[in-house]
Amino acid sequence: GKDKELIRGSWESLGKNKVPHGVIMFSRLFELDPTLLSLFQYNTNCGSTQDCLSSPEFLEHVTKVMLVIDAAVSHLDDLHSLEEFLLNLGKKHQAVGVNTQSFAVVGESLLYMLQCSLGQAYTAPLRQAWLNMYSIVVAAMSRGWTE
Ligand code: HEM
Numbered sequence: 001g002k003d004k005e006l007i008r009g010s011w012e013s014l015g016k017n018k019v020p021h022g023v024i025m026f027s028r029l030f031e032l033d034p035t036l037l038s039l040f041q042y043n044t045n046c047g048s049t050q051d052c053l054s055s056p057e058f059l060e061h062v063t064k065v066m067l068v069i070d071a072a073v074s075h076l077d078d079l080h081s082l083e084e085f086l087l088n089l090g091k092k093h094q095a096v097g098v099n100t101q102s103f104a105v106v107g108e109s110l111l112y113m114l115q116c117s118l119g120q121a122y123t124a125p126l127r128q129a130w131l132n133m134y135s136i137v138v139a140a141m142s143r144g145w146t147e
Helices: 002-032 034-039 049-053 056-074 076-095 102-121 124-142
Strands: none
Touching (some): 002 034, 002 049, 002 076, 002 102, 002 124, 034 049, 049 056, 076 124
16 A cells, blocks of 8 residues: 555665665664674674774675665565564574664664655655554564573
8 A cells, every 4th residue: 555655665766775875774873872883793893883884794784684674675565475584584683682672773773764865755654654664574573582
């Protein structure tokens, strides 16, 4: 319905430029929660936001995140087909020390990036459509967390 049209329409241009948009999203994430920087422990330690944002491994992660969003947008009609993948992705994030509570801040950062990139096209219904899709993705990933 309307949600899907809004999401697809807005992703059309953003999805062609994944890395810059992902960098806006993660810059915002580190602004909102700088402790998340320490979870990216590549060879080149992510000591500061600038170190992190310029490390190739980190930019690869940004690409990976954007590809998952891209997959969700492409599977809006059958998001459940991604459940197994997202559950395993959740497991991997528990293993690297991410808390499920951090997904709220990730969601805020995603919305921030959309707002920056879409300008006037960022409307309340569009925001809600993205939140709905994001919450399905987060719910599926969160099932990967075990006690
Ligand atoms: C892997 C951290 C959010 C998608 C990883 C890795 C780390 C990490 C340390 C392993 C190293 C690497 O592959 O670069 C984080 C942190 C997050 C976050 C701190 C936010 C709090 C997300 C989100 C998505 C995502 C929201 C997608 C929706 C991926 C993917 C991988 C990955 C696809 C590769 C998994 C694999 O190796 O199969 N993440 N991540 N990450 N992350 Fe994240």
